[in-house]
Amino acid sequence: MSDSTPLWRTLLDGRYRWGTATRQTGRYGAESIHLRIYPPGSSTIMRRFARITRLWRFAGAGLTLLAGLLVPALVDVTTSFAFITTMSFVIVIWGVLAWISTPVRKHTVSFLATMSTLSPQEDSRARYEYAVAAYLRLEQAEGRYDRGVIQWDEYRMELMRAYEALRTG
Numbered sequence: 001m002s003d004s005t006p007l008w009r010t011l012l013d014g015r016y017r018w019g020t021a022t023r024q025t026g027r028y029g030a031e032s033i034h035l036r037i038y039p040p041g042s043s044t045i046m047r048r049f050a051r052i053t054r055l056w057r058f059a060g061a062g063l064t065l066l067a068g069l070l071v072p073a074l075v076d077v078t079t080s081f082a083f084i085t086t087m088s089f090v091i092v093i094w095g096v097l098a099w100i101s102t103p104v105r106k107h108t109v110s111f112l113a114t115m116s117t118l119s120p121q122e123d124s125r126a127r128y129e130y131a132v133a134a135y136l137r138l139e140q141a142e143g144r145y146d147r148g149v150i151q152w153d154e155y156r157m158e159l160m161r162a163y164e165a166l167r168t169g
Contacts, residue, residue: 016142018038141158
């Protein structure tokens with residue numbers, strides 16, 4: 001992602017338009033990659049709703065804690081009332097977000113690959129390398145699109161190829 005990417009887009013979309021990627025190395029050298037790819041035909045707003053829904057539990061917990069501590073100091077209500085009211089509000093918002101984002105979340109591809117570097121098995125190594133290759137293709141396509149090297153249709157085709165490949169497996 002370029003440095004010129006607006007902060008609001010980074011907050012709403014995450015690092016990539018196509019979804020998320022997490023790579024980790026474990027304690028004894030086990031490597032894992034988790035890709036989450038939104039459906040290629042989904043709109044930007046629906047992908048944002050899906051992302052916000054997934055992250056809402058953390059934002060909601062922080063909001064509940066903050067309101068539970070601040071509201072009683074500002075208004076004459078009990079702490080338990082402030083917590084319960086805020087928690088109810090947070091749960092209702094989460095339900096609405098979940099309902100709105102169901103079409104995107106239902107068709108989002110989640111692909112996890114893990115490989116042990118101490119005793120690698122051929123099938124886990126192949127799956128891991130397959131996931132890394134898909135991730136790198138998507139990252140490069142997004143970079144080329146951001147720089148204006150490719151058009152939206154080319155970017156979307158790369159996204160569709162990766163989505164179908166990881167969906168089938």
